[in-house]
Amino acid sequence: MPSEHPQPLFVLVRPQMGENIGAAARAMWNFGLDRMRLVAPRDGWPNPAADAMASGAGRLLDEAMLCPDLPAAVADCSYVFATTARQRELTKPVFSPERAMQVAAEKIAAGETVAVLFGPERAGLENEDIARANAIISVPVNPDFPSLNLAQCVLLTGYEWRRNTGEVAPEVVAAGKSGWASGLEIEKLAEHYEAQLHEAGFFFPETKADNMKVNLRNLWSRMPLTQADVQMLHGIMRQMVRWKRRGG
Template structure:
């Protein structure tokens, strides 16, 4: 979905750290960075990336999320990557048979938001592309986050998983914030414009022979007035409709010159 506004400045709010453990492909790191940037996250930590760092493929895949890529921190071990965090959540789609809370992304976002809102730091662990996190890595977390995926096809690309958690984080942490684009309903049509539209339509229908019997016309006109009033058109929409009615009326007159002459 295109729509990045380069005139807007990125706001570095307190957010969860995204920790990728031994990521293998630079493209996935870049795509994860892009997903983070989409929803306002910026603290990306890499644990022993296979191809080292920096990575040109990651930069290309980040699609201008350079403010995330430029702040990437690289660690040799997971323990080093989480040392400053007081809440750590581990993502996995497999049953680890551990006595740990298992929560969904919505609950995870609520916990993260409350924790960071209290001035603490938190992070989310994501495992390797091929087999995810080890049991030892999951064991150091405070809870397991799993997504409501189809059990028969539960594996997600890292960037997809990051995107879901980042979205849930923003939805909860910035609840009530307006959407990036505002709804434009236009200037409400004045009542006299609506009345004029219906009267113009009625006259055009008269010329087209729509009202088969004169006694039906008042009731049908009342219904049309009610219909157009209920529609809630703005001023531009009414002007457009009046133009449409006029064009159709002119077309009808050109197709039936005898009837026009008879009226004159």
Template sequence: MDAIQPAFILVRPQMGENIGAAARAMLNFGQNRMRIVAPRDGWPNPKASAMASGAGRVLDAAGLYDDVQGAIGDCHYVFATTARVRGLTKPVLSPEEAMAEARAMMAEGKRVGLMFGPERAGLENEDVALANAIITVPVNPEFPSLNLGQCVLLVAYELARQGMAPDAGRGLEGTDFAEAIEIEKLGDRYEAALDDAGFFFPEAKAANMRMNLRNMWSRLDLTRADVQMLHGMLRQILRRGPGAGG
């Protein structure tokens, strides 16, 4: 991913026309990094190409992924766009606030992902749990849904309005941040250990407990050194066993 461009990640988009509209919106504001997760009608999609018109180059270069984890795997920080109130504890930002954060992080060398959900109902909680923060727009509460192309347009516009010029960042230049795939593997290991220990009980609450655990990992701004340390901590705990410390 280019240092000054985020990945626009369309999760399970349903209509080719909306994918094409998203491509046009991106290119209108100088963005060309599109990733598509499990499109309902397959890929490539002739309706997307027809709708994209002069922005076909964005579709030609788009990456195709089977799942969200694969699409965000190399990202250091991911924003999820949603209009619905969620039961997940995450920073909730306006597009202006979010793109200011994105700009600062990209100036530090972080790779940023922007997730957009399918047209019918938006992102699922399981998708949002993998993100670090939420972008929400103060729309009419009686009609909160935005078309996929409109949502992409709004975020791409705000990104362009911010200027995308490198700035002083947040004093973290050169920091070796962990990628999403590294944090996912760390979460897998802790989840397996907790499963063996009988932590996910009772069974009726297990799925929600697992999702909350994933949500916790995604909120942490972990470096690669943090991830290595957390792996080492768990390895030592498992090696010594319960009560080994006396």
């Protein structure tokens, strides 16, 4: 049976070689992790090649949960990380391995079930897989050679789970395909809303109008808006004005 020690689930998504599954199990057990899930292994399961590479961690393979697809593998999880060494066009929080495992520890301590996804050896996780995750773990590899062996990635993440101390990189949020909104775009959005809200009589009473406008500007500057966000917010206001002018 898996240990009672609280820990994240390590989910190997469509792993290709049994040897790498065994090596991943060995890496997990090096750091006291023994909750492995396998999503549609290419060469079927069980796999004798995995047993040969596990080297003392065969119990993890015996107890690994075999899942037909990724949704089934994370159905009981409240927070999911996806590991990748490549930049993705998806707007998600992006963590360093150190920070990710710190967040995982905090969530698990609060009673949540956390999973970490690892992709197949050849190309890693697909965007469809990453879209099902809550956040990304970005592995700081050489950009000229980003390919990372499956077991190595598992080892790195397991090490950070075990260590879980020291200075960590700050959390960031990727802007996705549209990119972050510029200062000018934010300014135009603020002007649009201020003008329409003024026409609607929102800034009342007059003695508080200036302070209300400052607070509204501060709201826009405090929000991490992408260009797509700004376009949508402009569209919302335009549609509300059209609706009102048609008589509701």
